[in-house]
Amino acid sequence: MTAAVAVGVLVAGGVYLVLQRNLVRVVLGFVLLGHAVNVLVLAAGGMDRRGLPLIGQGDPATAADPLPQAFVLTAIVITFGITVYLLALARAGGADTERDAVEPGDDGVGGGR
Amino acid sequence: MSDILLVLPVVAPLTAAGLLILLRRGRPESSPTPARGVGWGVSAGVLVVACVLLTGALDGSRPVLRLGGWPAGIAITLVADVFSALMLVVTALLVLASLAFAAATGEDDDRFFVPLALILSSGVYGALLTADLFNLFVFVEVMLLPSYVLLTAAGGGRRLAAGRLYVTVNLLASTVFLAGVGLLYGTAGTVNLGELAAVATASAPAAVASAVIMLAMAVKAAVVPLHSWLPTTYSATGPAVTVLFSGLLTKVGVYALIRIYAVLFDGDRRYLWLLMTAALLTMVVGVLGAVGERAMRPVLTFHMVSQIGYMLLGLALFTGAGLAAAVFFLVQYVLVKAALLMVAGAVEVGYGTGDLARLGGLMRREPALALAFAVSALALVGIPPLSGFVAKLGLATAAVAEQRYLAAAVVVGVSLLTLTSMLKVWNAVFWQAAPEGNRADEGPHDAAPRAPSPHDDTGRTTVTGVRTRLRPALTAPALLLAGLAVVLGLWAEPLLTAAAAAADGLLDTEAYAAAVTAP
Numbered sequence: 001m002t003a004a005v006a007v008g009v010l011v012a013g014g015v016y017l018v019l020q021r022n023l024v025r026v027v028l029g030f031v032l033l034g035h036a037v038n039v040l041v042l043a044a045g046g047m048d049r050r051g052l053p054l055i056g057q058g059d060p061a062t063a064a065d066p067l068p069q070a071f072v073l074t075a076i077v078i079t080f081g082i083t084v085y086l087l088a089l090a091r092a093g094g095a096d097t098e099r100d101a102v103e104p105g106d107d108g109v110g111g112g113r
Numbered sequence: 114m115s116d117i118l119l120v121l122p123v124v125a126p127l128t129a130a131g132l133l134i135l136l137r138r139g140r141p142e143s144s145p146t147p148a149r150g151v152g153w154g155v156s157a158g159v160l161v162v163a164c165v166l167l168t169g170a171l172d173g174s175r176p177v178l179r180l181g182g183w184p185a186g187i188a189i190t191l192v193a194d195v196f197s198a199l200m201l202v203v204t205a206l207l208v209l210a211s212l213a214f215a216a217a218t219g220e221d222d223d224r225f226f227v228p229l230a231l232i233l234s235s236g237v238y239g240a241l242l243t244a245d246l247f248n249l250f251v252f253v254e255v256m257l258l259p260s261y262v263l264l265t266a267a268g269g270g271r272r273l274a275a276g277r278l279y280v281t282v283n284l285l286a287s288t289v290f291l292a293g294v295g296l297l298y299g300t301a302g303t304v305n306l307g308e309l310a311a312v313a314t315a316s317a318p319a320a321v322a323s324a325v326i327m328l329a330m331a332v333k334a335a336v337v338p339l340h341s342w343l344p345t346t347y348s349a350t351g352p353a354v355t356v357l358f359s360g361l362l363t364k365v366g367v368y369a370l371i372r373i374y375a376v377l378f379d380g381d382r383r384y385l386w387l388l389m390t391a392a393l394l395t396m397v398v399g400v401l402g403a404v405g406e407r408a409m410r411p412v413l414t415f416h417m418v419s420q421i422g423y424m425l426l427g428l429a430l431f432t433g434a435g436l437a438a439a440v441f442f443l444v445q446y447v448l449v450k451a452a453l454l455m456v457a458g459a460v461e462v463g464y465g466t467g468d469l470a471r472l473g474g475l476m477r478r479e480p481a482l483a484l485a486f487a488v489s490a491l492a493l494v495g496i497p498p499l500s501g502f503v504a505k506l507g508l509a510t511a512a513v514a515e516q517r518y519l520a521a522a523v524v525v526g527v528s529l530l531t532l533t534s535m536l537k538v539w540n541a542v543f544w545q546a547a548p549e550g551n552r553a554d555e556g557p558h559d560a561a562p563r564a565p566s567p568h569d570d571t572g573r574t575t576v577t578g579v580r581t582r583l584r585p586a587l588t589a590p591a592l593l594l595a596g597l598a599v600v601l602g603l604w605a606e607p608l609l610t611a612a613a614a615a616a617d618g619l620l621d622t623e624a625y626a627a628a629v630t631a632p
Binding site for chain 1: 247250251254258261262265273276277280281284285287288291292294295296298299
C-alpha cells in the first residue's frame with residue numbers, strides 16, 4: 001500500500017513537472033518519474049520480504065527477491081546518465097528554454113559542415 | 114560454435130568503440146582514416162557473422178547462448194531465429210552503408226562519430242538477439258544514448274531544440290517501458306521471453322502489463338498517434354545520422370512490437386483490430402503529413418511514419434502470409450529508404466539546401482543521383498519490378514485473404530499518394546528547371562554560396578554552385594542501395610523464402626519458447 005501511494009505521488013509530481021515549459025523542470029519531472037518506476041519495479045519483487053537473498057543465510061521464504069534490485073540498479077545508472085545529458089542540453093540552450101518549438105518545414109539543411 | 118557467434122555482434126562493436134575513443138584521446142587533429150577503417154572492418158565482420166547466423170537459422174538450427182553459462186531461467190539468453198538473423202543482416206549492411214556515406218559527407222571527421230555509431234549498432238544487434246525483456250530495455254538504452262549525442266553533437270540552434278524533443282520523448286517512452294517490465298515481473302514473476310510465452314492470453318493483469326510494453330515500443334516505432342516526434346527531429350540532424358537512424362531506431366521498435374505480440378500475446382486475435390486501426394491510421398496520416406512539407410528530408414521522414422504502418426499491417430493480419438510480407442517489407446524498406454535519404458543528404462551537402470523551391474535541374478547535372486532517386490522512389494511506391502512491389506503485393510494479397518478489403522484498399526491508395534509525393538520531389542529537384550534568380554539568401558541555414566544561374570543552351574537554368582558536380586563517393590552508396598532494390602525485386606525468391614521462414618518462426622511460439630527455455 002505504501003509503495004502504491006509513493007508511486008502515485010511521484011508519478012503525479014513527475015507528470016506535472018514534465019508538462020512544464022522550462023527544460024530544467026522537465027528534467028526534475030523525469031527524475032521523479034524515474035524514482036516512481038524504480039519503486040514500482042522494487043514492489044514487483046514483493047515489499048514484505050526483506051531478508052538477505054544469500055543461500056545458506058536466512059530463510060528463503062522471507063528472503064528479498066534480488067532480481068528487481070538488480071533491475072533498479074541498472075535503471076538508476078541509465079536514468080542518471082540521461083538526466084545529466086538533458087541538463088547539459090538545457091545548459092547549452094542557455095536562455096533558449098522558451099523557444100523550443102521545431103518547425104518541421106524548416107529548411108532541412110543539416111549539411112556536412 | 115555458433116553459440117559463441119551470437120555474442121560477437123554485441124561485443125565487437127562495443128570493444129572497438131571503447132578502444133577508438135581511448136586511443137584517439139588528446140589527438141583531435143589526427144586523420145579520421147584509422148577510425149573509419151576500424152568502423153568499416155568491425156561492421157563488415159558483423160555482417161559476415163550475421164550471414165552465418167542466417168544460413169544456420171534457415172537450415173533449422175536456432176542457436177541459443179546463455180550468458181555466463183548460467184542455467185536456463187536465470188541466465189540472460191541470446192537467441193537467433195530466422196527473423197532476428199535476417200534483421201541482423203540488414204542492420205549490419207545499413208550500418209556499413211551509412212558509415213561509407215558519413216565518410217563522404219565529412220560527418221565522420223568528428224572523432225566521436227564512428228565510435229558512437231558503433232555503440233548504437235551494438236545496442237541494435239543486442240536488442241535483436243535478446244530473449245529477455247529487461248535486457249531488451251538495456252540494449253534499447255545502449256542504442257538510444259549514442260543517438261542522443263549523434264543528434265545534438267554538431268549543434269546549431271535547431272538541432273538542440275530537436276535534440277531536447279527527441280531525448281524527452283524517448284526518455285518518457287523508456288520510463289513507460291521499464292514500468293511495463295516491472296508490472297510484468299510483478300504479475301508473471303519472470304522477464305524471460307521463453308517463460309512468458311502466451312502469458313497475456315491467460316491472465317488479464319499480464320495482458321495489461323504487456324500492453325504497457327507495447328505502448329512504449331509504439332512510441333519508439335513512431336506509430337500514429339505517437340509519431341509526431343519523428344518528422345521534426347530526424348530532419349534536423351546531419352544527413353548520414355538520419356540514414357543511420359532511419360534504418361535502425363524505429364525498426365527496433367517495429368521488431369520489438371512484432372516479437373512481443375507474437376510471443377507474449379501468442380498472436381491473440383482479440384486485439385488485432387486495435388493493431389489494424391493503428392496500422393491504417395499510421396499509413397494514412399504519415400503520407401498526408403508529407404504533402405505539406407517543402408524540403409526533401411522532411412518529406413522523406415514523414416513517409417517513414419507511413420511505411421511503418423505497412424509493417425504494422427502485416428502484424429495486424431497475423432497470418433503466415435501477412436507476417437512474411439511484413440518481414441519482406443521491413444528488409445527492403447530499410448535499404449530503399451536509406452537510398453532516398455542518401456540522395457537527399459547528397460543534394461544538401463552539394464547544393465547547400467534541401468528546399469524544393471530552391472532546387473531544380475539536377476536531372477542534367479547529376480544523372481547518377483537522379484537515377485538513384487528515381488529507382489528508390491519507385492521502389493518505395495511499389496512499382497514493378499522493384500522490391501517494394503513484391504512487398505506491397507504480398508501485403509495486399511494477405512489482407513484480401515483475410516477479407517480485410519479496407520486494408521487492401523488503403524495499401525493501394527496510400528501507395529498512390531506516396532507516388533504523388535515522390536513526383537513532387539522529383540519534379541522540383543530533378544526534372545524542372547532551377548528557379549529564376551538566386552533566393553539563397555533567404556534561409557539562415559544555407560551555407561553554400563551560389564553564383565547567379567547562367568542559362569544553358571535550351572534556355573533553362575541550372576543550379577550552379579561554387580562546387581561542381583558531386584563527388585562519386587557521395588552518390589555511390591545511394592546507387593548501390595538502389596541497385597539492391599532492383600535485385601530484390603527481380604530476384605525476390607531467396608528473401609521471400611527467408612521471410613516466410615521468419616513468419617513461420619513467429620507463428621510457432623511454442624518452438625521459440627522451447628528453444629529459449631531448454632536446459
